[in-house]
Amino acid sequence: MLSQGIVNIIYVIAAVLFIVGLKGMAHPRTAVRGNINGAIGMLLAVLATLLSPQFGFDWKFVAIGITIGAVIGIILAIRIAMTSMPELVAIFNGFGGAASVVVAAAELVRYFKMGADGSVDVAQMSIATVLAGLIGSVTFFGSYIAFGKLAEFLAVKWKLHTWQKLVKGGAALVFIALGAYIAYSYDFSVYSILSLVFLIITAVITYAKKAVFPGMQAIKMISAVATVAVGVMLVLQVMGIQSFTEQPMDLFWLLVAISALLGVTLTFSIGGADMPVVIALLNSYSGIAAAMTGFVINNTVLIIAGSLVGASGIILTNLMCVAMNRSLTNVLFGAMGSTQQDVDVDEVYKKVKSTSGDEIAMMLEMAQKVLIVPGYGMAVSQAQHAVRDLANLIESKFGAEVVYGVHPVAGRMPGHMNVLLAEANVPYDKLLEMDTVNSMMDSIDVAVVIGANDVVNPVARTDPDSPIAGMPIIDVDKARTVIVIKRSLSPGFAGIPNPLFAMDNALMFFNDGKKAFVEIIEAVKDV
């Protein structure tokens, strides 16, 4: 067993390794090493805890918990497809939030039974417990909704696969069972019954078929206010200033239940293209929840690691909002498309020209510089390998240079497109940022857009009344020729037509993303 002093020093080393690890993420060359540093830091923190005098050396639960968690974690990490990475990150965020809630609950149970152990200030402990419970619960339930929307089994009208039905029904059952357990454990006290009611409402909402339903905003507001009120009550209760209940734990679970409803309503109405913002925000919450848990158990390594992650998530959230020219409030409280205008779609698309694989192959033969702009459609049709094959082919056969222009919000999470292209062995120095490609657009002979729409819509620059006005876009309309691969002329998430499709230098190739690339590859081979 180590002395507490030595344990604390190891915690400092762990914290340093986390910072060094994140610093390594500044470049793809150093990032693998950085991630390993972070993992070593985590291992040190765990070992130090297991050898610390605070640890009770009751190994049974520890062994069971670590084994189950590690097996599930490894299986998820190995088996997940790169296209499903947003779902996985969403669910991991949720688990982090849940862990914070349950640790806070454990500490509170211990406190009520055994009293303060002298090292923790009661005011600090009570406030931090409330915040860890609140933020952790919003994170867990919000992440479940984000996961369900990404995996397309929540807020949809169509028939679900069996596994989707199982997950959806299972989750709703777990929520209600949790409420029933709370009500039963605390002898059906007022607060415990309220917890059950809130969890039932939460479960029912997950079965809504539409992302926006009447009364949604009201529930959002009421649960936000109620969360704060119950939080204050719990702080007063724990500090012994005012007694609201005989069994203080029922008040904690009520806080968790109302936060659950808040987390669900905050994320439920958020649409696909706004997902990057939500995932980044939930990432931030999971860090802040961990930091709050650090205040609960008086542990600096939790506070440091948690606030690093909190800061990281906030930066990403902000970057995503800037890349859509929207405020966070606007994303969370949903006002997209409020400046609805009547545009005659037929008029906009009057001069649309469509093209074929052979014609595209001929254009690529003449091109010296080709730009590929991927969007979520590339992920949906799993076209990344075909895209890479075409790029390699025209580089070797025609001697052209191919680069990729990635919009910050392309895909369903920050950096989603980059991971998919890296998976297809596209070297990272070919993945260029929006500003870089825009500054070299004059020299681009052919720009190929696959599965992207709003992020290349010139209306953002030209029409100040458009819902996407001011959003930074990739200016493919300024390239010599633009080829847009798309199944139809249907609008993107913003719900507005895209005049790019009808411009003089634009050609539409109506096809599924992957099939289109396979067809172009065949045509290029025949040139």
Added chain:
Amino acid sequence: MDLVMLLTVFVLAIFVGFEVITKVPPTLHTPLMSGSNAISGITIVGALLAAGATSQHSPHLAKVFGLIALIFATINVVGGFAVTHRMLKMFKKR
């Protein structure tokens, strides 16, 4: 440690976080998220203490909560670092 010290650590760590993370290029934003998510699994420390407490020091219910938290946190930590490693290995120079 007293509250003021902990708050100091909290605020300074947020600033360090801002400094370090702003240097991460957009290319690596997905691995950044999954990697930082694994780091937020540091709650595992709290979970270990709760799950491993002896019954003289802690009621059984607190230990059960500790076990549940430990499972969640371990999934987060192990899965998070592993999937980040898998992703980062794919990023290669030409």
